[in-house]
Amino acid sequence: MSTTLTSERPPEAPTGPEPERPDGRRNPMAAHPALWLFPVPALVLYITFFVIPTIQGVVYSVTDWDGFSPTAQFVGVDNFVKIFTGDDLFRNALGNNLKFMLVVVVFQTVFSLALAVFLTKNSKSSVALRSVFFFPTILSSVSVAFIWKFVYDPNFGLVNSVLGAVGLDRFQSAFLGNDGQAIYWVALTQVWFHVGQMMIIFIAGLQQIPQELYESAQTDGASRWQQFRHVTLPMVAPATAVVMAYTTVQSFKAFDLILGLGGNPPKGSLDILSTRIYSGFANSQFGYAAAESLVFMALIAAITWIQRRAVKASSPDA
Amino acid sequence: MTYNLSRRVVLGVYAVLVIVPLVVVIFGSFKTSQDLFASPFTPPTDWQGGNYSKVVKDSGLGVAFRNSVIVTGLSVPLTLFVASLASYGIARTTGWKSALLFGFIVLGMAVPAQANMIPQYVQFETFGLTNSLLGLVLINIVVTLPIAVFILTGFLKTLPKELFEAAAVDGSGPWRTYRSVVVPVSVPSLSATAIFLFVIHWNDLLYPLLFINEADKRTIPVALLSFQGEFLTDYPLLFTGVVVASAPIVIAYVFLQRYFVAGITAGAVKG
Numbered sequence: 220m221s222t223t224l225t226s227e228r229p230p231e232a233p234t235g236p237e238p239e240r241p242d243g244r245r246n247p248m249a250a251h252p253a254l255w256l257f258p259v260p261a262l263v264l265y266i267t268f269f270v271i272p273t274i275q276g277v278v279y280s281v282t283d284w285d286g287f288s289p290t291a292q293f294v295g296v297d298n299f300v301k302i303f304t305g306d307d308l309f310r311n312a313l314g315n316n317l318k319f320m321l322v323v324v325v326f327q328t329v330f331s332l333a334l335a336v337f338l339t340k341n342s343k344s345s346v347a348l349r350s351v352f353f354f355p356t357i358l359s360s361v362s363v364a365f366i367w368k369f370v371y372d373p374n375f376g377l378v379n380s381v382l383g384a385v386g387l388d389r390f391q392s393a394f395l396g397n398d399g400q401a402i403y404w405v406a407l408t409q410v411w412f413h414v415g416q417m418m419i420i421f422i423a424g425l426q427q428i429p430q431e432l433y434e435s436a437q438t439d440g441a442s443r444w445q446q447f448r449h450v451t452l453p454m455v456a457p458a459t460a461v462v463m464a465y466t467t468v469q470s471f472k473a474f475d476l477i478l479g480l481g482g483n484p485p486k487g488s489l490d491i492l493s494t495r496i497y498s499g500f501a502n503s504q505f506g507y508a509a510a511e512s513l514v515f516m517a518l519i520a521a522i523t524w525i526q527r528r529a530v531k532a533s534s535p536d537a
Numbered sequence: 538m539t540y541n542l543s544r545r546v547v548l549g550v551y552a553v554l555v556i557v558p559l560v561v562v563i564f565g566s567f568k569t570s571q572d573l574f575a576s577p578f579t580p581p582t583d584w585q586g587g588n589y590s591k592v593v594k595d596s597g598l599g600v601a602f603r604n605s606v607i608v609t610g611l612s613v614p615l616t617l618f619v620a621s622l623a624s625y626g627i628a629r630t631t632g633w634k635s636a637l638l639f640g641f642i643v644l645g646m647a648v649p650a651q652a653n654m655i656p657q658y659v660q661f662e663t664f665g666l667t668n669s670l671l672g673l674v675l676i677n678i679v680v681t682l683p684i685a686v687f688i689l690t691g692f693l694k695t696l697p698k699e700l701f702e703a704a705a706v707d708g709s710g711p712w713r714t715y716r717s718v719v720v721p722v723s724v725p726s727l728s729a730t731a732i733f734l735f736v737i738h739w740n741d742l743l744y745p746l747l748f749i750n751e752a753d754k755r756t757i758p759v760a761l762l763s764f765q766g767e768f769l770t771d772y773p774l775l776f777t778g779v780v781v782a783s784a785p786i787v788i789a790y791v792f793l794q795r796y797f798v799a800g801i802t803a804g805a806v807k808g
Contacts, residue, residue, distance in 0.1 A: 250630045253711045257626030258638055261619045261682055268679040269645055272656035279655065286659070334551060337544045348548055350794055351555055356801060357786050359740035361761045362779040366558050369565075369772050375574040377561065411554065419802045443540050472649065475742040478762060496651045500747075505655050512651040519649060 279509035286505040298510035309511060311487055312495035313518075315402045319491060320470040320522075322406035327466050328459065331414045335421030336451065349422070353415035360412070364479020367408040371395050395480060398488035405480050405489060409473055417462045424458025425451070460530040464523055471519050492518075566777040573773055588777040596774075598781055600753055601760035605739060606785075608670050608756055612677035612738045613731055619678060620685035621727065625719050627686070628693035629701060629711075639690060645683030650743055658747055667748045673756065676744045681737060685730055688803045692726035693719070725799075732793060733800035739786055757782045 280298055284291035302309050334352060338345040355363060370377045371394035379391045395401045428451065436446045474493040481489030484498045492515050499508030557578070565573045566588055567581040593599040627639045657676065658667070666672030700722065704714045720727070742758040749755055755763075761778050790797050 251705070251711045254626045254629050257711065257715070258623035258642075261623035261642065261686065262638075264619065264675075264679050265642055265645065265682055268657065268660065268675065269648075269653065269682075272653040272660055273648055275656035275659075276653050286655075330551075333547055337548055348552060350798075351552060353798060354559075354790070355555060357736055357790050357797060358779075358783050359742070359758050359761070361740075361742060361758045362783050365761070365764075365775045365779050366562055368775070369561070369577075370558055372770070372772075375577075375770075375772070377558065377577060380577065415555075416801055419798055423802070468649075475740075475758070478742070479765070482765065483762065493649075493651050497743075500655050500658070505659075509655050512649075512653075512655070516649055516652045520647065 276509045276512060279506050280513050281510075282506040284506040285503045286500075287503065291506060294506070298507050299514070301507070302511060302514055308487075308490070309492075309495060312490045312492050315489065316471065316491040319402050319406045319409070319473065320467060322403055323409050323470040323473075324463055324466050326407070326410045327414055327417055328462055330410060331417035331462060332421050332455070332459070334414065334418045335425055336447070338418070339422055339425045349415075349419070352418055355412050356416040358412075360473075360475030361479045363408065363412050364476050367411075368395075368480060371404055395489070398486075401481075401486075401488045402491075405473075405476065406470075408480065409470065409476055412476070413466070413469060417466065420462055420465075421455065421458050424455045428454045456530065460527065463526055463530070467522055467526060468519060471515070562776045562779055565773050566780050568773050570771060570773055588773050589781070592774060592777045592781060596760070596764065596778075597752060597755070598757070598760050598778060601755045601757045602781065604670060604754060605757040608673045608677065609735060609738045611674045612681075613734045615674065616678045616681050616685055616734055616738075617727060617731055620682055620730075621689050621720070621723065622715070623682075623686050624689035624693050625711075625715050627690050628696075639686070643683055643687045645680075646687065650680065654743065654747060661748060668751050668754055669748075670754060672748055673745060676748065677738050677741065680744075681734055685734065688730050688733070689723070689726060691803075692723065696722065725796075728793070728796045729800035729803060731800070732789070732796045733803065735789065736786060736797075736801065 279291075281293060281295055282291040283294050283298075338349055338352075369375070373379060373391075373393045373396055376394070378394070382388060382391050392400065394404045432450050432454070433446055436450050441449065471491075472493060473491065474497065477485050477489055477491055477494050481494075484490070484501070485494050490498075492511070496508050496511045496515060499505075499511060561577050564580055565577065567584045567586070572581065593602075623642065627635055627642075661667050661672050661676070664672075666675060700718060701714060704718045709717065740758060741756075742762065745756045745759045746762070749759065761782050764775055764778050
């Protein structure tokens, strides 16, 4: 089915302006010249406080600037060489971040799809449950972190209390205190935090699947599971792509949740890239942290790109 | 039916997983540590507001709350204003320049905060905008502009051209059309975007952590984070902080749920 991928434009709504009239006649009112002034305030703010700092970040990244000295040494690619070869802290944070990402992307996508499938119909109970499941999304990460700090508390926490009460003491854990597992427990918190939001995206996708597809599948004798496997899953692929891409980016931005659960600065077992960069900044390693942040940005872009390729390759209809 | 059974089990279990921790937090904010640890799931035996007065007065959460109201109260409408102006200009012009403008601004969504926060800090310090609520307002506007423009332009492009042409025929210039046509017909999308921005600005931790180090300029999330060190495992106090910090958003959620779902989802679907 690779032929469908080559020449076609994606089926989404065109983002660029369309030629307005085929006869070439222009509506004189369509673009009043003064309309070009309307984006000016946004542009001025955006360029001054966003674009220029982004470019400056690139400049910092090739220096050893500490943030307060009047001058800085040009160090070429030294910062980048150190990031890739001699920085255990960065490697640790990268490893944690990838583990975190993997767990969050898998669980959040699967759980939100499952919830969405069960709540697709707009019945009263479905609508009510949707708003319950969506609720955690509106809380601040610090709030969510404090709630889960108690859930995971080794001595008084909810999980260990419940396990103790039902006689499953052997499953009790130190959770965040266990360095080998801590990052996974935070990942589950992140899933709890955002699964409702992804569920809503899936519901929007599921509601667009034509009902006739299920009806004809039923007349063909397809079971519920077969309908899900051969109708729902392929048809919902575009929503899956959005959810996975968004979840990935989110898992690199989990800065607040980590600080809330792991302290500031977080202990090594909970350090991820965004907290590592922040620590570099807090320790006045401006040049080095700027280099780290560029690597960080490139990494997110690369992962997002690979993901898109994978989704496209696996679903010829999407 | 295995389907109906599994549906009930999945939804039931997940509802418990969402609701129980929230109930524990609300109940816990009225308890002492001992009561909380002894019986976390039951309602407090007597509902004491002691934690609340302690948190609001002694810990400075009251001041932080006021700061957050100021910062969010200014950031949301100003972002909406600047973004809706830009979106209107972009949506009503055509050609490559318009497309380029849109692409240039929207590209900002792909840049993570960590990539430019350090130069931004240096810049804001040079301009005297660190330790300033106004500085926080400015950074909020700047970092949420790309996504706000993305959402609003998408919406404005769906409006029928006739709407604008009719206004122009009536002799309305672009500014008057913006005020008397664009803004009124955009109320639903502006509201959804406003809610989306409200949640981001109210909950933001990174920039206040970066830009503010005077205690009386802290916003809610930073003040809340500092509880961690101060009260360590005094969970009832942490919970009280969580309730106070979340109250405005939760109240808004109860009344404006439709816009929350629309706004936060529109913000997510940008891939």
